[in-house]
Amino acid sequence: MFASFSRYQPQLLSLLRIMAGLLFVxxxxxxxxxxxxxEGLPAPGLSLGGLSGPFELVLGxxxxxxxxxxxAAFLASGFCAVGYWAVHGMQSFMPIQNGGETIALYCFVWLYIAAAGPGAWAVDNMIGKKG
Structure with missing residues (x-):
């Protein structure tokens, strides 16, 4: 049964990218x-928290x-890694203790997408077909 999912891998990769991107946005x-x-979000400005909003918005x-x-995925992954260690990792090593589960997961989702590509549904694919 699960072997039949393999044929949908490019579409499911796109769904992962799109849904994670919407959450990141x-x-x-x-x-x-x-x-x-x-409540409690960092104000826009020249702090790590303040700069994170525009990065999340544009890259997302x-x-x-x-x-x-x-x-974009590679930059987002690195951004999340820095954010994790600069904000959450200083509180505790374990993500469950420091509240960093989300940013840690984003880091590895973006790293995977940087390696795997966009999937079936992407503007990148349309640009590639024109050239």
């Missing part, structure tokens, strides 16, 4: 646009579209 919109309003949007997917 929501972090950026909350920090940059104040939507949805979440690129990843949702599947545009410049591999470099």
């Amino acid at each position: 929501s972090h950026g919109t909350a920090k940059v646009l104040g939507f949805p309003a979440i 949007a690129l990843l949702v579209l599947g545009l410049f997917t591999r470099p």
